[in-house]
Amino acid sequence: DAGxxxxxxxxxxxxxxxxxxxxKPISGHNSLFWYRQTMMRGLELLIxxxxxxxxxxxxxxxxxxxxxxxxxxxxxxxxQPSEPRDSAVYFCASIGTESDNEQxxxxxxxxxxx
Amino acid sequence: xxxxxxLDSQVPVFEEAPVELRCNYSSSVSVYLFWYVQYPNQGLxxxxxxxxxxxxxxxxxxxxAEFNKSQTSFHLRKPSVHISDTxxxxxxxxxxxxxGKLTFGQGTILTVHP
Numbered sequence: 077d078a079g080x081x082x083x084x085x086x087x088x089x090x091x092x093x094x095x096x097x098x099x100k101p102i103s104g105h106n107s108l109f110w111y112r113q114t115m116m117r118g119l120e121l122l123i124x125x126x127x128x129x130x131x132x133x134x135x136x137x138x139x140x141x142x143x144x145x146x147x148x149x150x151x152x153x154x155x156q157p158s159e160p161r162d163s164a165v166y167f168c169a170s171i172g173t174e175s176d177n178e179q180x181x182x183x184x185x186x187x188x189x190x
Numbered sequence: 191x192x193x194x195x196x197l198d199s200q201v202p203v204f205e206e207a208p209v210e211l212r213c214n215y216s217s218s219v220s221v222y223l224f225w226y227v228q229y230p231n232q233g234l235x236x237x238x239x240x241x242x243x244x245x246x247x248x249x250x251x252x253x254x255a256e257f258n259k260s261q262t263s264f265h266l267r268k269p270s271v272h273i274s275d276t277x278x279x280x281x282x283x284x285x286x287x288x289x290g291k292l293t294f295g296q297g298t299i300l301t302v303h304p
Contacts, residue, residue, distance in 0.1 A: 119280065121292070177222055177284065178224075
C-alpha cells in the first residue's frame with residue numbers, strides 16, 4: 077500500500093491566490109482528517125470526514141477555507157484567497173475500521189504564501 | 191472535551207542516557223492514548239498506543255509508556271537513547287467512542303547529542 081498520498085509536497089504562492097491541496101487516503105479507510113502544523117500553534121485539526129461526510133469542521137479558521145470529499149479516495153482543502161498567515165504544513169490522515177485506532181499520516185504539503 | 195499537556199517543549203539528552211517525555215491528559219470519559227513521532231520533514235508515525243489491557247505498552251524500537259489512570263498520565267520512556275531518536279514526539283488522546291478524532295499535545299522535541 078502506498079500510504080496516504082498528498083500533493084503537492086511544496087506550494088509557494090502569492091497572497092490572494094487560490095490554493096488547492098489534495099489527499100488520497102489509504103484504500104478502505106473511511107475517515108479522513110486535515111491538520112495544520114505551525115511553530116506557533118502546533119498541530120491543529122481543521123476538519124474531518126467519516127464516509128465522505130464532514131463530521132466536524134470547527135477547526136476551519138474562517139470562510140476562506142473549504143474542504144470536500146467527493147468520493148472515498150479523494151479529498152481537497154482549498155484556501156481562497158490565501159494570506160501569508162496561512163503558511164504552514166498541512167497534513168492529511170486517514171483511519172479505517174481495520175486499523176485498530178491508528179491514524180496514518182501523509183507526508184504533508186508545505187505551503188508558503190508570500 | 192479532552193485535552194493533552196506535554197510538560198516539556200524540548201528535552202536535550204546525551205546518547206545512551208535514559209529519557210522521559212511527560213504527558214498528562216484530562217477527560218471525563220474513557221480514552222485511548224497514543225504517542226506519535228515526527229522525524230524532520232516527515233508526517234507523524236504511530237510509536238505506541240494504549241487501548242485496553244496491560245497499562246505498560248512498548249514500541250519495537252525500545253520506547254515504553256505506562257497508562258496511569260489515577261495520575262491521568264501517559265509518560266514515554268526509553269532507558270538508552272540513540273542519535274536516531276532525535277525527533278518531535280506528540281502525545282494524543284481519543285475518546286473511545288468517537289470517529290477517530292485525536293487531540294494532540296503541543297509536542298516535545300527530543301534532541302540526542304553524541
